[in-house]
Amino acid sequence: MSAVSPGRAPSPGRSLSPDGHGVSPAGRVASPGGRTRTVRPALLTLASVAVLVGVWQVVAMARIWPPVFVPEPADVWRQLIRTSTQGYSGYTLAEHLLASLRRILLGCLYGVGGGVVLGLLIGLVPTIRALVGPLVTFVRTLPPLAYLSLLVIWFGIDEQPKIWLLLLAALPPVAVATAEAVRGVHEDYLNAARSLGAGPWELPWRVVLPSALPEIITGVRVAVGVAYTTVVAAETVNGVPGIGGMVRDAQRYNQTDVVILGIVVIGLSGLLIDVLLQALDRRLVPWRGRG
Structure with a gap:
């Protein structure tokens, strides 16, 4: 039976583990098992990647398809x-x-900034919602290649059409997420702010913006993902240097190993960007999931 030192009671909000050691607040046992729980997902991820590469190696060695198709x-x-x-190249x-x-960064910066402002206007002003809302939905449903040719006609084949294409790909998801988040802000928050002297501006x-921030960041993550998948389409026209341009050139000459390399690089860099956005989410919205 564990003992407590005389004259010293456990502090409020803390409890004792069965062996008498201290635990974290709310009764969470401070055991080394947390490290195991952290390492296990990483091991599972590595195992799944190893299995995938192993299956790929077996299929390639079986020569079901020529090496030019499956290196x-x-x-x-x-x-x-x-x-x-x-x-x-x-x-x-x-x-x-x-x-x-660089193209993704510029396109997303313009698209996210414009999407947040447009979403605020759509969510707060019914007239703008009626005028602009259907247009945002219309652009959001279009595949990027549908208006790439038009952008090339307007802006040429240099960097401008690529940036505009990524901007148009990133803006609608952020605008829709912001508008829906703004419309979902509870009226009590607004009334409380007015009673404290907050003006309409x-x-x-x-x-409104701080309350809608969790949904806005989710929209930003979606927008960056859409922009990243669009970069290959953006770089089909004068896209070298660029991963999409490299993949396009390799496809012309049946260099499948280069195509697969480009796909892997795009996927890994996109995964890294999403991890960074999740870290930003935890930093800016620490209360998410704790209410």
């Missing part, structure tokens, strides 16, 4: 080394990736 993982690895050092893999990331920035 071995080792071929893609060698192409990674070659492209990283010697380059492809005159640029290294890092230069291709940085060019694509302060409500959107000091009450």
Whole structure:
């Protein structure tokens, strides 16, 4: 039976584990098992990747399809080394990736900024909602290739049509998420702010926007994902340097190992960006899921 030192009672909000050791507030046992729970998902992820690569290797070795269609993982690895050092189409893999990331960053910055402002207006002003809401939905349902040719006609084949395409891909999801979040803000918050002296121009920035922030960040994550999938379409026209341009050129010459390398790079970099956005979400919205 565990003992408590004389004259010292356990502090409020803390309890004792069965062996007498201290535990964290709310009765959570401070045991090394938390590290195991943290490591286990990572091990499962690595195991799933290993299984996928193993199946890929078996299929490639079985020669069900010619190597030009299904190269071995080792071929893609060698192409990674070659492209990283010697380059492809005159640029290294890092230069291709940085060019694509720059386009995505600019397109998403413009698209997210415009989407937040437009979503606030749609959510707060019924007249703007009636005028602009259907147009945002119309653009959101269009595939990027539907208006890429029009953007090329308007802006040429340099960087402008690519940035505009990514902007148009990122703006609608953010605008829709912001508008729905703004319309969902409880009226009591607005009344409380008015009673404390908040003016009509302060409500959107000091009450509505912070309350809608969780849904807005979710919309930003969706928008960045849409923009990242659109970059390949954006780089079909004069897209070198760029991962999409590299994949397009490799497809023309049946260089499947380069195509697969480009797909893997796009997927991994997109995964990293989403992890960073999740970290930003936890930083800006620490109360999510705790209410």
